[in-house]
Amino acid sequence: MSADTSSMKRKVVIMGSPSVGKTSLTQQYVSPPTYNASYYPTIEDTAHKTVTHNGIQYECEIIDSAGLEEYSLFPGKYGLGVHGYMLVYAITSRQSFEMIPIIHDKILDYAGLEKVPCVVVGQKTDLDGERAVTTTEGEALAKKLNAGFIESSAKDNKNVVKAFDALLLEMQKEYNPAPEKKKSSWWSWGAK
Numbered sequence: 001m002s003a004d005t006s007s008m009k010r011k012v013v014i015m016g017s018p019s020v021g022k023t024s025l026t027q028q029y030v031s032p033p034t035y036n037a038s039y040y041p042t043i044e045d046t047a048h049k050t051v052t053h054n055g056i057q058y059e060c061e062i063i064d065s066a067g068l069e070e071y072s073l074f075p076g077k078y079g080l081g082v083h084g085y086m087l088v089y090a091i092t093s094r095q096s097f098e099m100i101p102i103i104h105d106k107i108l109d110y111a112g113l114e115k116v117p118c119v120v121v122g123q124k125t126d127l128d129g130e131r132a133v134t135t136t137e138g139e140a141l142a143k144k145l146n147a148g149f150i151e152s153s154a155k156d157n158k159n160v161v162k163a164f165d166a167l168l169l170e171m172q173k174e175y176n177p178a179p180e181k182k183k184s185s186w187w188s189w190g191a192k
């Protein structure tokens with residue numbers, strides 16, 4: 001029997017406060033090296049990338065959403081048919097960090113789910129001198145949300161691929177977990 005070489009489709013949404021670097025992360029991932037120091041607020045953009053992770057090929061549709069404020073209504077189109085979320089804050093902005101659990105709650109409420117694959121990303125590590133959120137706080141929040149965690153700099157192209165890999169891993173755990181290793185049974189004892 002030939003191996004299944006078809007790829008899996010994965011739709012992900014990048015969410016977070018305005019100006020945390022969602023567009024910069026997406027662009028740096030899809031067409032590196034790309035970094036633009038100018039700021040143009042996003043309404044919505046979609047990017048595509050085919051990537052192989054843990055031996056599986058994924059066709060990723062990446063939706064770069066508009067920055068959300070605390071009282072923004074959750075855009076319903078991001079609540080259904082989405083496989084995973086990248087929740088981005090800037091390590092220099094406490095406010096953007098505090099938005100992460102709010103956005104996470106909105107996603108779960110809208111989708112009516114108890115868990116959804118997510119990775120929390122602390123962006124702009126090149127500005128470590130202006131840090132307002134510690135790595136430990138970021139890790140603790142991600143753990144509480146049952147999400148992956150990574151800090152990155154789109155500017156320095158640091159941990160950008162790792163951030164998307166972490167999200168692919170969270171989605172893999174949920175939708176196509178690796179089969180458990182075959183346990184030995186009485187008839188296999190002594191088998192060569």
Ligand SMILES: Nc1nc2c(ncn2[C@@H]2O[C@H](COP(=O)(O)OP(=O)(O)OP(=O)(O)O)[C@@H](O)[C@H]2O)c(=O)[nH]1
Nearest residue numbers: 018019020021022023024037041042067153154155
């Ligand atoms: N120092 C630093 N600046 C960054 C980084 N990533 C993005 N920026 C800058 O931050 C500003 C906002 O970046 P965007 O990528 O547009 O942020 P966004 O989250 O997509 O913004 P919205 O469209 O408003 O939601 C721009 O001036 C970027 O150049 C980073 O890793 N380090």
